[in-house]
Every structure is written in C-alpha cells, then in structure tokens.
Amino acid sequence: MTVLGHLEDIPPGEGRTYDVHGEMVAVFRLRDGSVRALSAVCPHRGGPLADGQIDHEVVVCPMHLMAFDLTTGCSLSGQPDLTVYPVTVDADGYLVIASLTASEVPS
Amino acid sequence: MSGTERLRSEPRREDERRAAERGQAQPPRLVVIGNGMAGARTVEEILSRGGDFAITMFGDEPYGNYNRIMLSNVLAGVEDESGIFLNDLSWYTDNGITLHAGRRISRIDRFAKQVYAEDGTATPYDKLIIATGSRAFVPPIPGIHRPGRGYHQGVFAFRTLDDTRSMIRYAREHERAVVIGGGLLGLEAARGLQNHVSHVTLLHAMGHLMNTQLDAQAGAILQRSVEQLGIEVVCDAMTTEILGKHAVTGVKLADGRVIDCDVVVVAAGIRANTEVAAASGLVVERGIVVDDQMRAQDEPDIYVVGECAQHRGETYGLVAPLWDQAKVLADHLTGRDPRAAYHGSRIATKLKVAGVDVASMGLKEPERDDDETLIFSEPRKGIYKSVIIRDGRLVGATLVGDVKKVAFLMQAFDRGLALPEDRVELMFDLGGPPAEVSAAELADDAQVCNCNGVTKATIAETVHGGCKTVSGVMDKTRAGKGCGTCKSLVAQIVEWAAGGAVEEDPRASWYVPGVPMPKPELMAAIRTHDLRSVSSVFAKLVPGGQEDAKSKMGLASLLKMMWGEDYVDERDARFINDRVHANIQRDGTFSVVPQMKGGVTTPAQLKRIAEVAEKHAVPMVKLTGGQRIDLLGVPKEKLPEIWADLDMPSGYAYGKSFRTVKTCVGSDFCRFGVGDSTALGIALEERYQGIEGPGKMKLAVTGCPRNCAEAYVKDLGVVAIDGGRWEIYVGGAAGAHVRKGDLLATVESPDEVITLTGRFLQYYRENANWLERTYAWVPRVGIEHIRAVVVDDTEGLAAGLDAAMDASVAAYRDPWKERAQPATPGQFRTSLPLVVLPQVPVR
Ligand SMILES: Cc1cc2nc3c(=O)[nH]c(=O)nc-3n(C[C@H](O)[C@H](O)[C@H](O)COP(=O)(O)OP(=O)(O)OC[C@H]3O[C@@H](n4cnc5c(N)ncnc54)[C@H](O)[C@@H]3O)c2cc1C
Ligand code: FES
Numbered sequence: 001m002t003v004l005g006h007l008e009d010i011p012p013g014e015g016r017t018y019d020v021h022g023e024m025v026a027v028f029r030l031r032d033g034s035v036r037a038l039s040a041v042c043p044h045r046g047g048p049l050a051d052g053q054i055d056h057e058v059v060v061c062p063m064h065l066m067a068f069d070l071t072t073g074c075s076l077s078g079q080p081d082l083t084v085y086p087v088t089v090d091a092d093g094y095l096v097i098a099s100l101t102a103s104e105v106p107s
Numbered sequence: 108m109s110g111t112e113r114l115r116s117e118p119r120r121e122d123e124r125r126a127a128e129r130g131q132a133q134p135p136r137l138v139v140i141g142n143g144m145a146g147a148r149t150v151e152e153i154l155s156r157g158g159d160f161a162i163t164m165f166g167d168e169p170y171g172n173y174n175r176i177m178l179s180n181v182l183a184g185v186e187d188e189s190g191i192f193l194n195d196l197s198w199y200t201d202n203g204i205t206l207h208a209g210r211r212i213s214r215i216d217r218f219a220k221q222v223y224a225e226d227g228t229a230t231p232y233d234k235l236i237i238a239t240g241s242r243a244f245v246p247p248i249p250g251i252h253r254p255g256r257g258y259h260q261g262v263f264a265f266r267t268l269d270d271t272r273s274m275i276r277y278a279r280e281h282e283r284a285v286v287i288g289g290g291l292l293g294l295e296a297a298r299g300l301q302n303h304v305s306h307v308t309l310l311h312a313m314g315h316l317m318n319t320q321l322d323a324q325a326g327a328i329l330q331r332s333v334e335q336l337g338i339e340v341v342c343d344a345m346t347t348e349i350l351g352k353h354a355v356t357g358v359k360l361a362d363g364r365v366i367d368c369d370v371v372v373v374a375a376g377i378r379a380n381t382e383v384a385a386a387s388g389l390v391v392e393r394g395i396v397v398d399d400q401m402r403a404q405d406e407p408d409i410y411v412v413g414e415c416a417q418h419r420g421e422t423y424g425l426v427a428p429l430w431d432q433a434k435v436l437a438d439h440l441t442g443r444d445p446r447a448a449y450h451g452s453r454i455a456t457k458l459k460v461a462g463v464d465v466a467s468m469g470l471k472e473p474e475r476d477d478d479e480t481l482i483f484s485e486p487r488k489g490i491y492k493s494v495i496i497r498d499g500r501l502v503g504a505t506l507v508g509d510v511k512k513v514a515f516l517m518q519a520f521d522r523g524l525a526l527p528e529d530r531v532e533l534m535f536d537l538g539g540p541p542a543e544v545s546a547a548e549l550a551d552d553a554q555v556c557n558c559n560g561v562t563k564a565t566i567a568e569t570v571h572g573g574c575k576t577v578s579g580v581m582d583k584t585r586a587g588k589g590c591g592t593c594k595s596l597v598a599q600i601v602e603w604a605a606g607g608a609v610e611e612d613p614r615a616s617w618y619v620p621g622v623p624m625p626k627p628e629l630m631a632a633i634r635t636h637d638l639r640s641v642s643s644v645f646a647k648l649v650p651g652g653q654e655d656a657k658s659k660m661g662l663a664s665l666l667k668m669m670w671g672e673d674y675v676d677e678r679d680a681r682f683i684n685d686r687v688h689a690n691i692q693r694d695g696t697f698s699v700v701p702q703m704k705g706g707v708t709t710p711a712q713l714k715r716i717a718e719v720a721e722k723h724a725v726p727m728v729k730l731t732g733g734q735r736i737d738l739l740g741v742p743k744e745k746l747p748e749i750w751a752d753l754d755m756p757s758g759y760a761y762g763k764s765f766r767t768v769k770t771c772v773g774s775d776f777c778r779f780g781v782g783d784s785t786a787l788g789i790a791l792e793e794r795y796q797g798i799e800g801p802g803k804m805k806l807a808v809t810g811c812p813r814n815c816a817e818a819y820v821k822d823l824g825v826v827a828i829d830g831g832r833w834e835i836y837v838g839g840a841a842g843a844h845v846r847k848g849d850l851l852a853t854v855e856s857p858d859e860v861i862t863l864t865g866r867f868l869q870y871y872r873e874n875a876n877w878l879e880r881t882y883a884w885v886p887r888v889g890i891e892h893i894r895a896v897v898v899d900d901t902e903g904l905a906a907g908l909d910a911a912m913d914a915s916v917a918a919y920r921d922p923w924k925e926r927a928q929p930a931t932p933g934q935f936r937t938s939l940p941l942v943v944l945p946q947v948p949v950r
Contacts, residue, residue: 011931013642013679014686017938026938031642031654031679040938043279044184048695048938051683055621055654062683062691066184067656079184080279 004087004095007035015050015059020097025085026050027095028059028070036070037087037097043080134159137440138222138232140212140383142166144175145413145429146238147194148560152437154202160440162204163230165222167239168267169209171195174588176426176558178271182299188268193585215387217406234408234440237395239380241414241424242266245373246287250349261355262371265296274372278303281369285309285358287346288374289316291460296372297338298461308366309333310344310358312375320456320467324484325491325507332463332489332508341366377424379415394422399448401436412436419451428452430560455517457510457557457593463489464510468520470495470503478502483534492534501526501533511536514596518553546596546603555600556593561586563600570604577601578615619662619877621655622648626665626876633669640675641666660685661877664763664799668872668911671918678931687935688922689746690761692739695938697746699738700760701753702796705770705788705808706734712755719752731760733767733805744935747926757797757923763878765798765868769807771815773827784810784827787857791825791864797919798912800872802880806864819847822881823867825860828853833860837867837893838885846882849890852898866897866905869912 004018007029015028017040024040026049038059042049047063054060058067058076068075073082086098137153137160139146150162166172172194180186199206207224214223221229243264245251253259261281263274278284284304286297289311297309311318315326316333330340345361349371357367385391390404394417401416403409413429414422423429431452438447455468472495473480479496488508494516495503501519506512512534519526519533526533549555551564561584569580577598581587587594618626622644629648638644641662645654663680684690689697701716716736720728726740735758741749750757759766770788788808798804808825809816818824820841826834832853839848851867854860870893875884885893895901897908929935 009932011678011933013677014931015938016933016936045693046695050938051686051691051695053656053659053679053682055656055659058656060656063693063695065657076187 002097003090004097007089007093007095010035010095013054015052015054017048017050020085025097026059027087028054030054030056030070032056035087035089035095037085038068038070038073039083042066043075043082049082134161135233136161136163136231137234137236138162138230139164139236139238140215140222141236141238141240141380141413141415142168142172142206142208143238143240143413144172144193144426145240145433146236147172148430149236149238149412149433149436150202150204151194152433153441156437156441156443158437158441160234162202163207163232164199164204165207165210165212165224165230167209167211168269170268171199171206171208173268174559175266178265178268179295179299181268181271182265182275182296182302184299184302188272191268212383215383215389215409217388217409220408232408235410236436237384237403237409237411237415238413239383239415241377241379243270243373244376244378246346246375248346248349250351251371251373259349259351259355259371260353261351261369262349262373265292265372265374266377274300274370275303278370282306283308283368284370284372285366285368286372286374287358288376289313289340289342290319290374290376291317291458292377293372293374294333294461296374297333298336300370300372301337304370306339306368307337308339308341308368310346310360310366311340311342312345314342316340316342317460317465320465320471321505321507322471322493324482325471325493325505328484328486328489328491329460329463329465329507331486333461335489336462338461377414379417379422381415384411384415391417393417399435399450400439401432401449410436410440418449421451423452423454425454425456425557427456427554427557427560428454430554453521455520457513457517463508464506466504466506466510466513466516468504468517469501471505472503479530481530481534494530494533496526496530499526500524504533514549514553518548518550521553522550546599549600555596556584556586556588558593559585559588566597566600567604570601575601575605576615616876618665619655619658621645621653621658622662623650624648626874630665630669630873633666639666639670639673640677641680642677643675658877660763661801664801664877667799668915671914678934684761686931687743687746688757688761688925689741689743694740696740696742698760699741699746699749699753700731700735700758701755702758702792703735704792704796705768705785707770707785707789708736715753715755719749722752723749733760734769735760735767742937744937746935747929750923750926753923755923756921759797762797762799763802764800765792765795765804765806767805768792769805769816769818769821771809771811773810783857784808784816784825787825787833787860788816790857790861794861794916795865795868797922798868798872798915800868801875801877801884804868804871804881817841820845821848823864824848825864831855833857835860835863835867838881838890840880840882844880844882846886849885851890851894862909863897865912865916866908867893869908869915870897870904873908873911 010016010029013031015026018025025037026040028036040049042061044066047061049059049061051062052059059070060067066079068082073084075081088096090096142164171192173191174193177186177191211225212222213225221231223229243266264270282304283306284300286293286309289309297307300307315323316329334340346358347361348359350357355369355371357365359365379394381391381395384395390396394415395411396404397411397416397418401410401412403411412432432449435447435449438444457466482493484491490508493505500523504516549563553563555561555563565584569583574580574583580601587597616625618629632648636647641659644662646652659680660682667674689699720738725738729737731737768788768791770785773784804822806823807816807818807821809818810827818826819836820839824836832855834853835851836848837851840846896904
C-alpha cells in the first residue's frame, strides 16, 4: 500500500505524475470522481501523458495525439499498451496504489 | 473453436434434412477454400447477384476477412486492427455462411467432391472455389531458419495479421531493423517499422527500388524520397547470411559488408499457395491454371480466384485484378451472365508507397525505336513522370511524387483514347480549366478506388440509391478506404452523381467530433440552455452525456469566445499549452515567447531577455518566423519564475489564437515605404492580442507592395499602396498549405483597417469549424459573401460583430500574470520523467 497524495492535488479532469519507486505513474481524476493510474510515459515518443486531455474512456497524449484506454491501458492507435496500476481513494481522500511506496516528483 | 463451429453448422444440416424430407430442392453446396480478399469478395459478389447456395468457407487464419493492404497502416500505427476488417463474424452469420476460421484444408477429393480439413473432417461440395492467395517467399539464406523451428528469432515475414502483430511486438523492444526486398511490400515494411525502431535499413538485391514497376531513373528518385524519410537504402545488396546465435544480430552481404540489426523482415516476393491443389491433381504451374471462366483446367466444378490463379500465363500480386475475377466468377456461377469471361487485367497501379505517391501502367521503358517517350524529372522535389506512346496510343506511364494526372492517364491507357496533340498535357495541367479528369468524363466502369475495387458506376449507383454524403458513400462502397489516394476523386464523383445535391455528411459539419451539431446550432443551443462550461455542454447536448477528450479544446475556445468574462473556465478542458501558457516541445519542455508587438523591440527588452536566458541556462534562444524571440527548452516548473523575471506579456505563441502581426520597416525608415506599416501592426496587435479562435491567426502589415512582411500569405494581411490607401487580404497561408489571400477591401485609413480586421476575425471566430484555418474557411464560405457581411454589411451583422469583438478585447488578461498563485494545484508540476525523454541538444 502506497499513499501518493491527496485526491485534491489533482484538479478534476486532469492528471499528475507520481514517482512510484522509480516508476513514473500518471494518475487521472475523472470528472465522475473515479481515478485511474497508468504508466506516465507515452510509448510513442515519450510524451508526458499526465499533461494529456481525458474523458471517461481515454487519455490523449499531448505530443502527437495518440489515444489510450484509461481503464485497460490499451493503445487505440497501434502503439504498445500502457501498464495499468490499481489505484483507489481511501476514506480520507488519499490516493492509494497497492503494494508500492511512492514519493512525489520533486517540483 | 471447433466446438462452436460445429454447433453453428448443425442447424443447417437439420434444415437440410427437413427440407429433403419435405421434398424441397436444396440449394447447391458451395465450398470456398481461403477466406481472404478474393474468396470473400467472390462470395459478396455471388450474394449481391442473389445466388442461392449453401456456403461454407474455410480460412487458415483465425479471423474474418480483413483488408490485407491495410496491414501496412497497422504496422505504421495509423490504423487500428479493428478498422481493417472487411467482413466481421456477424456478416457470415447474417448471410447464412458457415465459417471455419482457423481451419486449413489439406486435400481435395475431386472424385468424391469433398474437401478434407487438417483435423480430418470432410465437407462435401457441389461447387468449389479455391482462393488460397499467396505466402511470403523467403529465400534460402543461411541462418534465416532455425532447424525444425520456423524462422530464426527476430526474422519475420509480412503477409498476415499475425505476422504484423508479432513483428510489432518484437520490433518495439529492439532498435535496428533490416528489410530485405525493395519492392512495394519492403518499402511499406520499412516505413512502418520506423514507427517502432530507431533505425531502418532497406536492402534490395536489384539496381533500383521497385524495379518491376519503375525504370532506373524513377527508382532513384523514389530512393531519394525514401531516404529523406530516414530510411537507409542499399541497392545491389545480396544478402548471404543472417547472423546471430540465439537471435538475429546482423546480416551479411555478398561484398562482405555486415549490417548490424536485431530485426529482419523478409519481403522478397510472394509465391502462390498451390500445394493443396497440386497434391489433389489440379494443373499447377506458377499458379493454378484456369480458363476464362476462372475454372480450373479440366474441372467442371472447381474454380480458382485471386493470387493463386494463373490465367493466360499471368499471376497477379495486387488486388485490382481479383475484383475483376470475382465479378466474372460470380456472373458465371449464379448464371447472371453465362457468357461472362475474364480477359486478364491491364495492370495500372496507383499506390502510396512509404508515403510517396507512385503510379505505373504498361511499359516502364520504350521497347521500339519509334516509341515516343516523354520524361520529366525534378529530383529535388522527388518528382518523376514518364509516358510512352506508340502509334498515337499510351502504352506506358510512370509517375512518382506527383500523380495528379493519373486518372486521365489510366483512362487513356485502358481505353486507348486519342491523346492530346500537345503531349506535355499528358503530364501537366497547362493553364486552362483544371485538373484531374473530370468526374463526368470518366467512363462508368473506370476503377476509381484500386484498393477496394470500386468503379465510378458503383459510386454513382450508391448515390442514386439515396446515399448522398461523401463519407456515407465511402462507408458503403469502401471507396477511398484503402491507401486514400482516390478520396478527392470519390468526392467529385459523388458531387457529379448527386447533380449538385450532395448532402454534407452530418458529422463533417459538426464543430467538434463529440457533439452532434454544426456550429450555428451548437451556439444557439449553448445560448438557449445558458451553458457556460465545457462539462455542461457534454451533459446537456450529447446523448448520454458522453465526454469526448478530443472535443474539449474546441468547446473551450468557443465558450470563451461566446461568454468572455462569464465563461466558466474548467482547466481540464484546456490543452496543455493553454493550461501553462507555453508551447510543449518534443522533449516535454516548453518554449517561451514574450510579446514583441509588430516585431519591434528595444535595447532594454533585449537585455532583459538575455539576462533571463543566461540566468536560467535556457538551452536555445531563437528568432521566430513571427519576428519574436523564442526561449526554448524551459521545464514546466520554471515557467512562472521565467515570466516573473521577464516581466513581459505573453506572445501567445502556443494557442489557437491571434499570434503576431509581422511588419516591415514601413515609411519611417524604408526608402520604398508608402504607409506606416510598423505603427499599424503594433496597433493591431495591441488591440487583438491573445484573442482565441478556431485556429491560429497570423497577421502582417507591409508598407508597400514589395510585401517584405509576406502579407499576401497571412490569415489577414495588410498592404500599403500609393495614395495612402491600404489593401486587406484574407485567407492566405504559407505553411504546409500555401495560398495567396483574397482581397477583402481597399480602405483609406488605418482606423478602417483596425475595424475591418476586428469584424473579419469575429466573423471567422463565430463561423469557422474547430481547427479550420482561414485558408480553408475563406474559400469555403466564399470571399464575396465574406465581403458582403464584413465590408458592405448587407446582412446587418456588422454592429453585432463589432460589439462581440469589443467584449472579447475588454476581457483580455495577460495569462503570464497567472504566476504568483497557480490556477490549479500542481499547475506547473513536472509531468515528465526527464530521464527517459529524448532531450533536445543544448546548443
Ligand atoms: C502488407 C501488404 C500490403 C499490400 N499492399 C497492397 C496495395 O497497396 N495494393 C494492392 O493492390 N495490393 C496490395 N497487397 C496485395 C494484396 O493484399 C493481395 O493481392 C490480396 O490480398 C490477394 O488476395 P487473395 O484472396 O488472393 O489472397 P489472400 O488475401 O492472401 O487470402 C488467402 C487466404 O487463404 C488462406 N489459405 C491459404 N491456404 C489455405 C488452405 N489450405 N486452407 C484454408 N485457407 C487457406 C490464407 O490464410 C489467406 O487468409 C498487399 C499485401 C500485403 C501483405
Ligand atoms: S509521444 Fe505520445 S503521441 Fe507521440
């Protein structure tokens, strides 16, 4: 169990990147209140997925607009698929990833 | 799989038994071996003729029929696997076809009229169609196979969806690929692999690329274009060995050279799949020999279609001939036209090879002394054209890089039309009315889409059948859905067939893809329901309230324009550039461009920029095309600090918004200047800075018709002319698309320029579709109409437009002031692990 930070750190409909044991994880807060976590680096040319735009199904990489399924990580444009991480929000509103410890990317 | 297949075929037998009991005639049993492009197409043609057969299809591949041509696009990552299926499983069920996908036929018993699958099951037929296609030819190069275990690790063929999938999976994790074979397939493979590995080398055993279709000169020009894409090409390269013990590490050439690589794709040609036919006693040479009805030699009930067929000594390796074959066979089998006969196909191809347009037909080089040849070659632009004429008829043509004349040439070639006296007209449009052979002139049975075998007549019938939108016709006929080179011709034919009554595809008129409304309706609905945020638009106007990521940015721009200060700004609706007011670069850093009105600066400003660049070790400082200074390579988290240090307003070099006004020196200093372009440029930028719109708006003001500021090719360009007057041009462009603007008006004073500019921009903002630049919008709407509205105010809109623009101008805030307090939590927090991103080199 790893606490990444508070849900309120992510504005609704946006994503933020977390460094989870050296692994870069993009966490998205959907407008319906649910959250998704995926590998943060676009497999196409390394675009920052947390800067992408999302809806309830997909995230669109800001670099070349390749789309990925938020829930399965599957590429919708012939790229390699993304890793999906199990992320939840606990009772106090903290983002929790199963069995990993995290530190935020220094800013 | 076989369990469900059996289940599915059970009811049919039951039906048949009952039918037999009732004494009804059963439809004859038609079995098809091979569920590829030719087999499935033939069945479609049979069904469309109302053919009554009990159809069973066997396919070696575990899928429904897909468009093999599109594998190139799948490899290149521009098409989803799901998008290439031509017949999905429901098509088979809906048409009562029993499909055995993933089951190979190993033997035909011609006497008992049965086929045997590899699992031993037998299926009886009354009529049999063999459509087994081809497979990749893999030359016997030492090291290419692992004894007893297929290809060596890292070696791939390129023929099937499974080939493509495994190639992608492997290539992703490797770095350097070699493609053996410089024909169509090899070039497509090389281009596609670039999407997955960093280095691609193409080895071709012959002297020039695509040597079966092109002469040496055309091949050389194609090679240059391909090399410009970053593919290394080696011709005359005989591969003698594949190196590597456990996996491929390189290939060796006859001259001793070794090319390191970890992926090898073999695209050295194809061989017809004829083994089953040969083993079953059919006559086989290079393909299975057929007569003009596509009947196997001496076999009254066995037919052959597609790449595995050999007709009059020819086998084919492209799809166009198999469309013809499928039609003849269907006419014959259904009795629709008992005299239907296939006479062979004249191969005229039009392809996109590795992104380069290539067309070829007939001879590639003159054969007789009196053959007339015309050659035009412009290697710098990658253009090559040649035509060969014999006895006044076109007998060969090759086009590389520019295929505008291809429809006309194909027609002349197919039909032996008389050629224009000015032979050069075969290659170019010389003045006069345009262009491509007009839709009306085209013969009915002329093939428009080669990839999917669609004729002009089919398109016209579809239109007459009631489908009057271009995209609707494309969906129905599949025309234009292969390589895409024929799309504009398809559109012209639809227009012609609809007699001007073309209906826009409703989707084509939507402002953004995710909200089903054209812009005027959308704006009306937004006003009626008082929708001030992007999420409320989705909730109210989209059935089911479905959000769409790709529509958010366009909606945000529209709402901002409509509501100004009352817009409810949801940050997630913004594209990253608009969230952080800077332009994202390939390495995930940003570029910072301070405002420099009219391209005029001061020593103090320059000093400040220099100091900031030095203090923050900005990796690159560059002058932009819009006469400003660009600080490149700034990490997101540093943006607020840099803005604070610069203390200059944003130059908006990142948004779909008003960008800059480029100016020339103007009358103050210039010897030629007739109007003060600099002052006017500054005034325009001062007023319209940062105004968002459906697309970028780049302006210029130039002080005399010498046009130093390139005003003719701007979204709006102003040119000073003699007598203190100013010309306003709109709809120009000089990017990927080049267009000279149309003259909107000539006015007497700078004030009028400022007013008309605002009115024009506002009319554009309110009416253009999302991402539709003025160069597309102005010709679409028509300059006369725009002039009527903007200059002559014939519709009484001017006052409203001016007021709306005034409101937008008043609502303007410099976004770079948003730095003391981030607008959202973590607004400027880094999103990128810098470690893995390709870093832009420091200069
Ligand atoms: C990557 C790629 C790009 C191409 N691009 C173009 C292009 O741009 N333009 C163009 O005109 N052409 C192109 N082609 C060629 C085109 O795809 C072929 O001409 C066309 O697919 C031939 O159709 P077919 O039905 O004869 O063979 P196929 O489509 O190969 O179908 C034959 C089917 O039969 C099956 N089969 C074989 N043996 C058996 C058996 N014993 N039992 C059961 N099933 C069997 C096979 O598995 C296969 O599914 C391209 C081909 C490839 C591979
Ligand atoms: S880097 Fe993500 S789409 Fe290109």
